[in-house]
Amino acid sequence: xxxxxxxxxxxxxxxxxxxxxxxxxxxxxxxxxxxxxxxxxxxxxxxxxxxxxxxxxxxxxxxxxxxxxxxxxxxxxxxxxxxxxxxxxxxxxxxxxxxxxxxxxxxxxxxxxxxxxxxxxxxxxxxxxxxxxxxxxxxxxxxxxxxxxxxxxxxxxxxxxxxxxxxxxxxxxxxxxxxxxxxxxxxxxxxxxxxxxxxxxxxxxxxxxxxxxxxxxxxxxxxxxxxxxxxxxxxxxxxxxxxxxxxxxxxxxxxxxxxxxxxxxxxxxxxxxxxxxxxxxxxxxxxx
Amino acid sequence: xxxxxxxxxxxxxxxxxxxxxxxxxxxxxxxxxxxxxxxxxxxxxxxxxxxxxxxxxxxxxxxxxxxxxxxxxxxxxxxxxxxxxxxxxxxxxxxxxxxxxxxxxxxxxxxxxxxxxxxxxxxxxxxxxxxxxxxxxxxxxxxxxxxxxxxxxxxxxxxxxxxxxxxxxxxxxxxxxxxxxxxxxxxxxxxxxxxxxxxxxxxxxxxxxxxxxxxxxxxxxxxxxxxxxxxxxxxxxxxxxxxxxxxxxxxxxxxxxxxxxxxxxxxxxxxxxxxxxxxxxxxxxxxxxxxxxxxxxxxxxxxxxxxxxxxxxxxxxxxxxxxxxxxxxxxxxxxxxxxxxxxxxxxxxxxxxxx
Numbered sequence: 001x002x003x004x005x006x007x008x009x010x011x012x013x014x015x016x017x018x019x020x021x022x023x024x025x026x027x028x029x030x031x032x033x034x035x036x037x038x039x040x041x042x043x044x045x046x047x048x049x050x051x052x053x054x055x056x057x058x059x060x061x062x063x064x065x066x067x068x069x070x071x072x073x074x075x076x077x078x079x080x081x082x083x084x085x086x087x088x089x090x091x092x093x094x095x096x097x098x099x100x101x102x103x104x105x106x107x108x109x110x111x112x113x114x115x116x117x118x119x120x121x122x123x124x125x126x127x128x129x130x131x132x133x134x135x136x137x138x139x140x141x142x143x144x145x146x147x148x149x150x151x152x153x154x155x156x157x158x159x160x161x162x163x164x165x166x167x168x169x170x171x172x173x174x175x176x177x178x179x180x181x182x183x184x185x186x187x188x189x190x191x192x193x194x195x196x197x198x199x200x201x202x203x204x205x206x207x208x209x210x211x212x213x214x215x216x217x218x219x220x221x222x223x224x225x226x227x228x229x230x231x232x233x234x235x236x237x238x239x240x241x242x243x244x245x246x247x248x249x250x251x252x253x254x255x256x257x258x259x260x261x262x263x264x265x266x267x268x269x270x271x272x273x274x275x276x277x278x279x280x281x282x283x284x285x286x287x288x
Numbered sequence: 289x290x291x292x293x294x295x296x297x298x299x300x301x302x303x304x305x306x307x308x309x310x311x312x313x314x315x316x317x318x319x320x321x322x323x324x325x326x327x328x329x330x331x332x333x334x335x336x337x338x339x340x341x342x343x344x345x346x347x348x349x350x351x352x353x354x355x356x357x358x359x360x361x362x363x364x365x366x367x368x369x370x371x372x373x374x375x376x377x378x379x380x381x382x383x384x385x386x387x388x389x390x391x392x393x394x395x396x397x398x399x400x401x402x403x404x405x406x407x408x409x410x411x412x413x414x415x416x417x418x419x420x421x422x423x424x425x426x427x428x429x430x431x432x433x434x435x436x437x438x439x440x441x442x443x444x445x446x447x448x449x450x451x452x453x454x455x456x457x458x459x460x461x462x463x464x465x466x467x468x469x470x471x472x473x474x475x476x477x478x479x480x481x482x483x484x485x486x487x488x489x490x491x492x493x494x495x496x497x498x499x500x501x502x503x504x505x506x507x508x509x510x511x512x513x514x515x516x517x518x519x520x521x522x523x524x525x526x527x528x529x530x531x532x533x534x535x536x537x538x539x540x541x542x543x544x545x546x547x548x549x550x551x552x553x554x555x556x557x558x559x560x561x562x563x564x565x566x567x568x569x570x571x572x573x574x575x576x577x578x579x580x581x582x583x584x585x586x587x588x589x590x591x592x593x594x595x596x597x598x599x600x601x602x603x604x605x606x607x608x609x610x611x612x613x614x615x616x617x618x619x620x621x622x623x624x625x626x627x628x629x630x631x632x633x634x635x636x637x638x639x640x641x642x643x
Binding site: 014015018019022025026029030093094095097098100101102103104105285287288 | 412415416418422428435444480
């Protein structure tokens with residue numbers, strides 16, 4: 001296969017769209033979409049109403065700020081749950097054999113699954129957060145639609161990164177249970193371990209602990225921290241949603257100059273692409 | 289133009305209809321006015337002059353798992369228009385071979401050609417003409433039978449209208465909108481067969497097609513396989529039910545411990561093993577001259593006498609001559625039984641090394 005063929009394989013064919021459509025239908029029929037949308041909407045209401053400590057609905061900007069940590073935990077885990085069984089689950093169940101006997105390439109299966117599962121997550125985020133956003137907006141009367149859309153789209157992008165990580169685990173492991181274990185580890189690694197390791201190293205290499213407290217972390221720490229998709233998401237929203245950035249500055253100080261919207265977006269897209277390509281390469285050479 | 293007799297599923301009224309091969313027609317029963325759809329069998333998928341050409345050619349296929357050769361230098365071919373039975377004990381390499389043929393796993397060595405095209409280099413085009421029923425039939429359980437079949441129809445670029453027709457044909461007409469997760473094993477198997485023949489493939493690979501079916505289902509699938517073969521579909525079938533294979537296959541291949549140990553038609557294999565039909569004749573009185581006369585027939589290999597019973601081992605075509613010879617000698621034949629050697633005997637002999 002030459003480069004042109006490889007590139008052509010990444011252009012969505014009809015088969016890719018049919019697979020994506022099937023994934024969406026399957027998840028709608030299994031009520032996953034409804035459950036996820038409900039969870040997202042409920043959390044938004046809870047944060048907006050109860051986050052104000054009895055003062056009624058908060059503005060959408062403050063609601064987003066209040067939801068940031070919840071979204072960082074919830075979206076990755078939901079994306080991983082959606083995707084970790086996408087390949088290995090079908091192999092274990094037996095449906096992959098029939099699937100691969102069809103005139104379809106393995107790369108198309110991965111792409112179809114990626115598009116389909118990302119759509120499922122996207123629909124849930126848009127419906128759940130969207131409905132909640134509209135209701136809150138009606139109640140508070142003060143709406144910054146642009147900021148809310150940035151928050152929704154960035155959340156979907158974060159979800160897509162974790163869908164790719166789940167697909168990677170699903171293509172790599174021979175058993176569904178191992179793929180699930182790997183997904184849980186990945187979630188744990190990015191939400192907890194990454195920050196513990198980087199801040200630990202920063203403190204270890206500094207002359208004394210008090211200098212870190214007084215002068216802040218060195219630039220390399222922020223550079224490494226920025227690579228974590230969750231930090232990239234967090235920073236991306238902070239840079240573009242005023243309520244979040246003002247709250248962040250209040251607690252954490254401002255971001256270094258190299259934290260820019262294009263760079264943070266590219267970081268998320270690189271994660272997405274690398275793990276999507278790895279999933280394709282592993283699945284392409286895998287025996288069933 | 290072809291003519292077919294159709295039966296109304298509601299009232300049982302039978303009528304003749306005409307149409308073109310592959311044409312779908314909406315019919316109204318003249319007796320009960322019930323509407324339904326009928327699809328005429330597709331055009332012959334193997335032309336007379338193509339018969340005998342290779343549909344599948346497997347050469348020196350080798351596949352190793354954890355240092356153990358699951359398939360070792362296997363070579364065989366399946367001719368266009370035939371039903372080829374693929375037999376072997378459990379773990380002999382049948383499923384590995386089938387998976388390699390379909391590109392589900394990658395062979396260490398060897399070449400697989402389907403209609404002279406290499407699956408590895410021409411994957412999509414080759415698979416457009418293949419229908420496959422895996423040993424473990426599975427579907428998307430949250431989707432209905434119709435939604436599942438429509439998805440496969442889209443992937444095969446087949447006419448979606450064929451889905452409903454196939455579901456009815458395979459006795460799943462009432463379960464069209466039922467979630468596949470609620471299906472019994474037999475229903476799943478029928479749906480699997482429907483999926484395999486969706487898009488009118490010219491080459492069908494069936495791995496244990498009768499698995500999980502009740503006797504009626506077994507007969508139905510057997511008849512369906514014959515019908516498809518009559519339409520020119522080449523069929524590669526792997527089954528443990530040897531009587532099924534013997535009843536429908538033109539040739540068989542036997543694999544044992546990863547190696548192909550025999551490929552031929554069943555009668556030739558029986559001859560190779562010198563397994564001959566046995567004619568058991570009960571006479572009112574066995575005279576020595578009867579035994580001598582029968583022994584004198586060219587294609588009779590041996591004759592055993594046990595009181596009034598003569599056991600004659602001979603080739604199939606000599607059976608009539610044995611009876612005629614005895615009749616000429618004025619022997620009174622009270623009972624005749626012919627016992628053909630079964631495929632089971634052939635299978636057991638060729639796979640003895642596996643025990």
